[in-house]
Amino acid sequence: MRPEDLALLNVPGSVTRHGDLLLVDVARPDLEADAYSGSLWRVPQDGPPVRFTFGDRDSAPRISPDGAWVAFLRAGDGSPQLHVMPTGGGEGRPVTDLPLGAGVPVWAPDSRRIAFVARVAEPGRYGTEKDVSAEAEAPRRITGFRYRTEGIGFTFDRRQSLFTVNALADIPVPVRLTEGPYDVDSPCWTPDGEHVLVSAPRDLDGESLHTDVYAVPAGGGAPVLAVRSDGSAEHPVALPDGEVLYLGMEFSGLDAVAHNLGLYRAPLRIAGETVAGAVAGTRLTEEESVDCEPLPPVPLRDGVLVAVRVRGAVELRLVPSGALDAPLEKLVPILGERASVKSFTSCGEQVVAVVSTPASPGEVVTPDGPLTDFSGALAGIGPLLEITAVSADGYPVHGWLALPEGEGPHPVLLNVHGGPFHQHGWAFLDETQVYRGAGYAVVLPNPRGSSGYGQAHGRSVIGALGTVDADDVLALLDAALERPECDAGRVGVMGGSYGGFMTSWLAARHGGRFRAAWSERAVNAWDSFTGSSDIGWFFAEAYCGPDIETQRAMSPLYHADRITLPFAVVHSEEDIRCPVEQAQRMFVALRRNGTPVEFLLFPGEGHELSRGGRPKHRLQRFEAVLEWWSRHLS
Numbered sequence: 001m002r003p004e005d006l007a008l009l010n011v012p013g014s015v016t017r018h019g020d021l022l023l024v025d026v027a028r029p030d031l032e033a034d035a036y037s038g039s040l041w042r043v044p045q046d047g048p049p050v051r052f053t054f055g056d057r058d059s060a061p062r063i064s065p066d067g068a069w070v071a072f073l074r075a076g077d078g079s080p081q082l083h084v085m086p087t088g089g090g091e092g093r094p095v096t097d098l099p100l101g102a103g104v105p106v107w108a109p110d111s112r113r114i115a116f117v118a119r120v121a122e123p124g125r126y127g128t129e130k131d132v133s134a135e136a137e138a139p140r141r142i143t144g145f146r147y148r149t150e151g152i153g154f155t156f157d158r159r160q161s162l163f164t165v166n167a168l169a170d171i172p173v174p175v176r177l178t179e180g181p182y183d184v185d186s187p188c189w190t191p192d193g194e195h196v197l198v199s200a201p202r203d204l205d206g207e208s209l210h211t212d213v214y215a216v217p218a219g220g221g222a223p224v225l226a227v228r229s230d231g232s233a234e235h236p237v238a239l240p241d242g243e244v245l246y247l248g249m250e251f252s253g254l255d256a257v258a259h260n261l262g263l264y265r266a267p268l269r270i271a272g273e274t275v276a277g278a279v280a281g282t283r284l285t286e287e288e289s290v291d292c293e294p295l296p297p298v299p300l301r302d303g304v305l306v307a308v309r310v311r312g313a314v315e316l317r318l319v320p321s322g323a324l325d326a327p328l329e330k331l332v333p334i335l336g337e338r339a340s341v342k343s344f345t346s347c348g349e350q351v352v353a354v355v356s357t358p359a360s361p362g363e364v365v366t367p368d369g370p371l372t373d374f375s376g377a378l379a380g381i382g383p384l385l386e387i388t389a390v391s392a393d394g395y396p397v398h399g400w401l402a403l404p405e406g407e408g409p410h411p412v413l414l415n416v417h418g419g420p421f422h423q424h425g426w427a428f429l430d431e432t433q434v435y436r437g438a439g440y441a442v443v444l445p446n447p448r449g450s451s452g453y454g455q456a457h458g459r460s461v462i463g464a465l466g467t468v469d470a471d472d473v474l475a476l477l478d479a480a481l482e483r484p485e486c487d488a489g490r491v492g493v494m495g496g497s498y499g500g501f502m503t504s505w506l507a508a509r510h511g512g513r514f515r516a517a518w519s520e521r522a523v524n525a526w527d528s529f530t531g532s533s534d535i536g537w538f539f540a541e542a543y544c545g546p547d548i549e550t551q552r553a554m555s556p557l558y559h560a561d562r563i564t565l566p567f568a569v570v571h572s573e574e575d576i577r578c579p580v581e582q583a584q585r586m587f588v589a590l591r592r593n594g595t596p597v598e599f600l601l602f603p604g605e606g607h608e609l610s611r612g613g614r615p616k617h618r619l620q621r622f623e624a625v626l627e628w629w630s631r632h633l634s
Contacts, residue, residue: 006430007615008377011374012026012374017345022371026039039055040058044371048372053092058075065111070085073104075101079099079100081094082095095172098118099128101118103116109189109191113165113193115188115189117163118163144206148534177218183200184200185234188237188238188296190215204223213236227279227281231256234248237297238268239299246264247262250283258459258462260292261292263292263304263319264281284304285325291309298351310328311453316336342362357427360374362374386399387443398446398476401442402441408441408487411440412443413440413443415499418497419450419497421449421450421451422498423451435625438629447471447473447476448469449469492517494519495518495520495522497523500522508563514565516633519570520610521570521575522578522586524582525552525558525582528585532579560586565595567596569597570601571583572606574605575607576606
C-alpha cells in the first residue's frame with residue numbers, strides 16, 4: 001500500500017437491518033477535496049452493494065421498527081442533521097436544523113418518533129449571536145475540571161442534551177427533554193415508548209466520572225435514576241420483560257482506567273415519574289477475562305451479543321441466557337476470529353456485522369460469510385504473522401510482525417500503540433500496510449498495560465509505567481529480530497500517544513538499540529499533563545499516583561538528557577488529549593542538549609490526525625514518516 005492509496009479506503013461504519021433490507025454507511029477519504037465523502041449502501045443477499053443515498057456525507061442509518069422508514073445523518077457542508085426517507089427509496093427529508101447538529105437517531109416503537117442527543121450552545125456562543133465571531137465572544141468562566149473534550153473542544157458551554165422529534169409530522173419540531181450542567185448519551189426507548197433511557201453522570205453532576213442510567217419521560221419531565229452502577233453504565237438496552245442491559249465497569253474515585261467493560265442486567269420498574277428499586281445491576285460477564293468494546297449489546301432469544309477484545313481480536317460473542325459472571329470461555333464465538341468487529345446488529349435472529357481484517361478496513365459479514373468486497377481495489381496488502389516472546393521476568397508477550405516482499409534483511413520499525421489500555425491486532429491498520437509497502441518490517445507489540453489479555457494484564461502498569469511494559473516491548477522486538485528477514489542493525493522506534501511516551505522512554509533508556517525515533521502526540525511530562533490535558537486531572541494520578549516527583553520519574557522529559565539519537569517530535573496544534581506543550585517542552589529540551597531533533601507540527605488537527613485528520617494531512621504525515629526513515633534506516 002502506498003500513501004496515496006488512502007483515497008482507495010472504503011470504510012464501512014454501522015449496519016441496520018429489517019427483513020431483507022440491509023443498509024451500511026461507507027466513508028472514503030477524498031484527497032482532491034481534502035474531505036471525507038460518505039453515503040448509504042444497500043447490501044443484497046446475492047449480488048454487489050447498491051448505492052442507496054447520494055449525499056456528500058451520509059452516515060448512521062437506522063430502519064424504523066415497521067420497516068417503512070430509514071433515519072440517517074447527512075452532514076453536507078455543515079453539522080450533521082437528521083434526515084428520513086422511505087425504505088423503498090426517494091429523497092431524504094431533513095428533520096432537524098440545529099446549530100451544532102444532531103446525533104445518531106433511535107426510533108421509538110411507534111416508528112414515528114426519534115430520540116437523539118445534540119449539543120446546545122449557551123446564548124452568545126458558537127454563532128448563536130448574529131454577526132459575532134468566536135473571537136469576539138465573551139470570556140469563558142470555568143469552574144470545574146471537565147470543561148473540554150478531545151475532538152469536540154469546550155463542552156461545559158454546549159451541553160449534550162436529549163431530544164425527541166416526530167419525524168413524520170408535516171413540520172417536524174425537535175423537543176428538548178434534558179437541560180442542566182451535564183451531558184447525556186446513548187439514548188434507548190422503553191418498549192412502551194413512554195420513556196427514553198440515557199447514560200448520564202451520577203447525580204447529574206457534570207464533574208463526576210461515574211455514570212448511571214436515567215429514565216427521561218418522553219412527554220417531558222425530570223430524569224429519574226433507573227440504575228445505580230458500580231462505576232459506569234453506558235449503552236442501555238431496555239428489554240420487554242421489564243429489565244435493562246447495559247455495559248459498565250467497576251471503579252471508585254479517580255481510578256477510572258484499565259478496567260474491563262462488562263455486560264450487566266438490572267431490573268427496570270418505572271411507575272409514572274419514579275423508578276422503583278434503582279440499584280446496581282448484576283454482572284453477567286467475568287471482570288477479569290471479558291473486556292467488551294463500547295458497542296450496544298444486542299439481545300437474542302438465547303442470550304446477548306457483545307463485542308469482546310481477545311488477544312488482538314474484537315470478537316462477536318453470545319453471552320448465554322442465565323449467565324452470571326461468565327468467563328470468556330463460556331461466551332459462544334459468533335464472528336470475528338482473527339478479525340475486529342466494528343459494529344453489529346440483528347433482525348430477529350439474523351446477525352450481521354461490519355468486520356475488519358488485516359486486509360480490509362471493513363466488510364459486511366454474516367455467520368455464513370462476507371456479503372461485500374469494499375476493499376477490492378486495494379493492492380499491496382500483506383498478512384500479519386503472530387509472534388510471541390518471554391519478557392525479562394518470564395512473562396509471556398504477544399504481538400505481530402508484518403514483513404515486506406522480498407528476502408531481506410529488511411529495516412525494522414517497532415510501532416507501539418496508544419492507550420495504554422488498547423491493543424494492536426487483527427484489524428486493518430493503514431500505517432502497517434504503508435510501512436510494509438515501503439520495505440519495512442513492522443513489529444506490533446501488545447505489552448503489559450494493553451487490553452484484551454485480562455484485567456490484571458492491563459492494570460499491571462499502574463504506578464509502573466516504563467518498567468514491565470518496556471521490557472515486554474523489547475522482548476517482542478528481540479523475537480522479531482531473530483528472524484532472518486529482519487535487519488537487527490537498522491531498527492527505528494515509533495508510536496503515538498502512549499506509544500509516543502514509550503518511544504521517548506525507550507530512546508532515553510535504550511537508545512543504543514535504535515537508529516532514530518519518531519514520537520507522535522506523546523505524553524512526555526505527567527506533571528504538566530495533569531493540568532493541560534482534558535483527562536489529565538484524573539488520568540495522570542490514576543496511572544502514576546499523586547506524588548509529583550513520582551510522576552516526573554515516569555516522564556520521558558525528565559530523562560531527555562539521555563537521548564542522543566535522531567529524534568522526531570510530531571504533534572497537532574489542536575490536540576487536547578496530549579496538548580502541544582508536551583511536544584514543545586520535549587523539543588526545547590532536546591534542542592538545548594544538542595540532540596539532532598526536528599519538530600513537525602500539523603495545524604488545525606487534534607489527537608486523531610493519523611486516523612481521522614484531513615486527508616491531505618494524513619497523506620503529508622505518511623510522506624514525512626517515510627522520508628524520515630529513508631534518511632535514518634537506509
